[in-house]
Amino acid sequence: MSFEKVGFIGLGLIGGSIAKTIKKKYPDTTLIATARHADTIQEAHDFGTIENDTLLPLSDFADCDYIFLCTPVQQNLIYLKELKSVIKPSCIITDVGSVKSDIHKAVTALDIEANFIGGHPMCGSEKTGFFNATEYLLENAYYIITPTAKTAPAQLEDFHALVKSLGSVPMILDYEKHDFATAAISHLPHIIASSLVNLVSDLDDEQETMRTIAAGGFKDITRIASSSPVMWQNICLSNQEQILKLTDCYIHALQNIRSSVADAKSDDIISFFRNAKDYRDSITTPVRGSLQKNYSVYCDLVDEAGAIATLATIMASHNISIKNIGILHNREYEDGVLQIEFYEEDALEKAVKLMEDNHYVVHRR
Numbered sequence: 001m002s003f004e005k006v007g008f009i010g011l012g013l014i015g016g017s018i019a020k021t022i023k024k025k026y027p028d029t030t031l032i033a034t035a036r037h038a039d040t041i042q043e044a045h046d047f048g049t050i051e052n053d054t055l056l057p058l059s060d061f062a063d064c065d066y067i068f069l070c071t072p073v074q075q076n077l078i079y080l081k082e083l084k085s086v087i088k089p090s091c092i093i094t095d096v097g098s099v100k101s102d103i104h105k106a107v108t109a110l111d112i113e114a115n116f117i118g119g120h121p122m123c124g125s126e127k128t129g130f131f132n133a134t135e136y137l138l139e140n141a142y143y144i145i146t147p148t149a150k151t152a153p154a155q156l157e158d159f160h161a162l163v164k165s166l167g168s169v170p171m172i173l174d175y176e177k178h179d180f181a182t183a184a185i186s187h188l189p190h191i192i193a194s195s196l197v198n199l200v201s202d203l204d205d206e207q208e209t210m211r212t213i214a215a216g217g218f219k220d221i222t223r224i225a226s227s228s229p230v231m232w233q234n235i236c237l238s239n240q241e242q243i244l245k246l247t248d249c250y251i252h253a254l255q256n257i258r259s260s261v262a263d264a265k266s267d268d269i270i271s272f273f274r275n276a277k278d279y280r281d282s283i284t285t286p287v288r289g290s291l292q293k294n295y296s297v298y299c300d301l302v303d304e305a306g307a308i309a310t311l312a313t314i315m316a317s318h319n320i321s322i323k324n325i326g327i328l329h330n331r332e333y334e335d336g337v338l339q340i341e342f343y344e345e346d347a348l349e350k351a352v353k354l355m356e357d358n359h360y361v362v363h364r365r
């Protein structure tokens with residue numbers, strides 16, 4: 001695997017995270033980028049991630065070994081067409097878009113199948129922009145790779161190795177299969193989250209009773225409604241067929257549970273919740289490559305000044321990096337607990353032992 005120059009078109013949460021990770025793992029690689037706003041490029045240059053400090057014309061990407069398309073999915077299609085006449089013969093254009101069929105069809109129509117490998121890192125969040133990009137976002141996340149019929153095996157192997165070296169877990173998948181699966185586990189959930197928020201917003205009273213009492217469950221299930229509207233508009237338009245299929249299935253499922261409630265079918269209602277709980281509990285178990293793994297523990301708050309600093313010092317003196325630390329108040333922990341999040345499972349296990357040795361009351365869930 002050898003590459004000297006990598007280009008990014010779009011440098012937000014995902015493009016920025018990939019660029020920061022490549023810069024960290026391959027400091028000698030030249031990275032260039034262009035985006036919609038000059039500020040983004042200036043910020044990434046000042047951060048030390050990319051070479052250029054102004055917006056670049058696409059002709060400047062001519063000697064790139066890899067070009068990552070990291071704008072909203074429909075915008076990626078426009079850049080793909082423009083890049084056809086720019087790239088060198090050995091260049092691989094890849095994308096990070098949440099939908100794959102559209103771009104694969106465009107690649108075939110443009111007759112550039114030998115120069116394209118699709119990609120989709122299964123990580124991210126509701127946040128946007130280079131500012132929120134991190135060099136650990138990709139870590140342990142599945143990174144779906146969708147080759148074309150004309151992808152050279154050696155180039156696929158190289159790209160697979162690159163993805164792995166960035167800390168992700170590469171998974172090769174057929175692009176149509178990808179679009180059905182992501183419609184179910186990502187696209188429909190985003191539609192449901194946003195429709196639920198819109199419903200509450202429409203039904204709330206003048207005193208905003210619903211907004212005021214919105215509890216953990218509502219906030220958990222609707223976090224992703226804060227995602228970029230443009231990005232999700234693009235995804236809905238690109239993956240229209242699969243999203244329609246899944247939405248119909250979901251409407252049917254809602255009608256079923258509605259009937260069970262209307263007819264007071266207690267057995268059906270309990271099965272509905274039991275089945276969901278069993279499947280959901282099986283997903284919670286930390287497995288390699290899950291979306292946004294969270295290695296958190298909770299400990300009872302010691303009510304004295306400097307309690308957080310003391311704990312942070314204990315961790316630091318044992319070389320354990322803390323990703324996040326803060327006080328959590330919810331129904332489960334009425335008096336509040338300290339939530340400490342780590343980057344990896346090993347660190348979490350070490351930290352739990354240390355905290356217990358230091359007589360902290362530790363909760364895991």
Ligand SMILES: NC(=O)C1=CN([C@@H]2O[C@H](COP(=O)(O)OP(=O)(O)OC[C@H]3O[C@@H](n4cnc5c(N)ncnc54)[C@H](O)[C@@H]3O)[C@@H](O)[C@H]2O)C=CC1
Pocket residue numbers: 009010011012013014015016034035036037040070071072073075096097098099120121122123124125126127128129130228231235
């Ligand atoms: N946000 C997430 O959690 C994930 C997003 N993706 C995919 O990654 C891609 C990028 O998403 P994010 O990085 O989250 O978005 P973002 O909003 O953080 O960044 C988008 C970038 O594209 C640029 N951009 C937008 N419109 C443009 C245009 N017309 N011309 C040039 N540049 C333009 C912006 O300047 C910005 O640099 C999308 O295709 C999305 O489907 C994939 C996995 C996860």
Ligand SMILES: O=C(O)C(=O)Cc1ccc(O)cc1
Pocket residue numbers: 097098121122123124125126186224291292
């Ligand atoms: O915020 C979350 O949990 C996400 O679901 C992030 C996400 C958004 C889009 C994708 O294509 C993949 C992952």
